[in-house]
Amino acid sequence: MFGFLKKTATEQHTPEKTGWLSRLKSSLVRTGGQLSELFGRGGKIDEDLYEELETILITADVGMDATRFLLAELRHYVKVQHLTEAGQLKEALAHCLLKLLKPLAQPLETGTYQPFVIMLCGVNGAGKTTSIGKLTRYFQGQGKSVLLAAGDTFRAAAREQLMEWGARNNVTVIAQQGGDPAAVIYDAVQAAMARKIDVVLADTAGRLTTQAHLMEEIKKVKRVIAKALPDGQARLPLSNFPPQAGERTNESLRESGSSAPHEVLLVLDANTGQNALSQVKAFGDALGVTGLVLTKLDGTAKGGVIAAIAKAHPIPVRFIGVGEGLDDLRPFVAEDFVSALLGLDND
């Protein structure tokens, strides 16, 4: 019976999933290639092999800490499973990596509130605005209505960039010439409530975490969003009525922290090295980041930074981007990622 269930599940995904997977795979090809080469060499598992593996992990931005952790896990697993051949190490590494990354794979559920307010933050040039463009397409694909808030009032033409994305996806963009980012997003949330929009995506200006005043500013933006949509004001979508057993009702919403933003997404550039950790920590401390978007994963030796984050600050990775196409930003699936990273055959 389980076999049957599994089969239908895979069949459902197959047609478009293969395209995405192959793209994911080709974007992580360098690391995968290095590992395949290492493991394919054959021979016994020995210290040299571990050392080379360490090198490969470090050059994939896994970082010292997570690399040591993974190698310790790997050694343990090898011992317990009585593995001896280099060829077997690949599966073992896949097992350890999956164990580390699996907790991060929690897809973003936007059906819980209406409007569901998502605030994006990140350093300059991480890809916030572009990600909003792609996320708009993603949510529209789920049949949701989307509204954009041009909260980057600092960078030249950031507003125009977001408006262009709005025009391409045919969604409303709330923007002001100049002005205060918090005010713009406040207006956007108000507008979304009036128009019964499902998802609000709020852009913010890029900022380096060392800029204390800018970090204060973005904290204020979050506080103001909460005022626009305080506890209990977010409605449950009509389709959820009558509430199913175990689901949250409006009454329970009033008690729990249902105020906006319902999701704070930190956008990380996959090119970033170990500074990604410091970004996760700083934005996490300031805003209580609830999810990550990893952009620009297409390239060469990247992706390992997810492992570093999983080890140091396990925050769910909601989306990963592996290309410039509108559909190239997708939910993070740990299994797919690991098999792409290690160049495993997808079975």
Place this chain on the structure above:
Amino acid sequence: MLDNLTQRLSGVIKNLRGQARLTESNIQDALREVRLALLEADVALPVVKEFTAQVKQAALGQEVIGNLNPGQALIGVVHRELARLMGEANAGINLATVPPAVILMAGLQGAGKTTTSGKLARLMREQMKKKILLVSCDVYRPAAIEQLRTLAQQLEIDFFASDISQKPRDIALAAQDYARKHHHDVLIVDTAGRLAIDAAMMEEIQQLHAALKPIETLFVVDAMTGQDAVNTAKAFGAALPLTGIILTKLDGDARGGAALSVRHITGKPIKFVGVSEKLNGLEAFHPERMASRILGMGDVLSLIEEAQREVDHAEAEKLAQKVKKGEGFDLNDFKMQIVQMRKMGGVSALMDKLPAQLSQAAAGSKVDDKSISRIEGIINSMTPRERSHPELIKASRKRRIAAGAGVQVMHVNQLLNQFEQTQKMMKMFSKGGMAKMMRGMKGMLPGMGR
């Protein structure tokens, strides 16, 4: 800037300082720490390996030459090797060609090419008095052209309008033609961000390069880049004859290891570094200073340069005259000092440039940008007469000022005490404003004379 690397290496050196003698084994320890610190700092692995090998060789070579402090010897070696790795001399922009000299910007998405194009234009106008034309060939990213146009407007620099329906090569050639006709000295060509593995896009920029024959082809790199910096630099270096590197976002807390990697792989000099969001946040790169900074020796030289550039000389001169004539240094002058400090990027920017130990001490004294703006607020709440005669300020005036500035009376007292101290200090300098004081600081710091 580069804080973490600085601190880690400071720790290693500190350990070594305690050692009586430089032995094979304690070099080993120190080198392992250096290796780890560099890896954590995102210096690419091959570069790290080569660097530590060089340091070891150099250190063992001059082992016991009667050096009183073996720790200093190793610092010297690490410092020299770091500086060497990042290039020896500070290379400026090359404009030795028939104008317009074309500068082509290249790099990954989000590296900061457009912002840097604007900053570079400003820098060349301010420091080299050049007439500059900006053009954007980014027809892909929404509003990229608009972004450069806005920057050009803010800076009052000429902008060549382009449109996303045009081909990048056509835009660039038209801009070059325009620059020639309108006697621009320099044409800065901003391009779309591209991945090194995107063959079509790399071919596009190769064509741009072939058509424009730029005198400078600058590779713009985000200082936060990880291990992949090596691969990206290699690929861009292979596709384009790069002439230099610009390192951006160095004002973050990234460890900045990419600087070492990219420089090492391409063999091209790092010409400028981006150090703030503001349009004046582009500085010349000095490998010696960067190495000093990495080793916890601070960057007082840059600070002095900045002070000299940003400080309003007329105001400083007026103040100098006043102090010289023995007239009182009053709260108006105090406020002026604060405003000038602001111009240099505020307290945090200043702190960044101090050696690690000093900046930690300074951080302990709780001087931050917030308290500075509070001081400004308090002074603004005083009458002109109070500012020039602070001795007038007694209890009831203090209450009024505190209410006006929205602070406690305690804060007004603090400010007045602080002011008194500054007044004493000012009396010590016969003349000179901020710049003079900074020059004074240089003498106070050991190891900066080199």
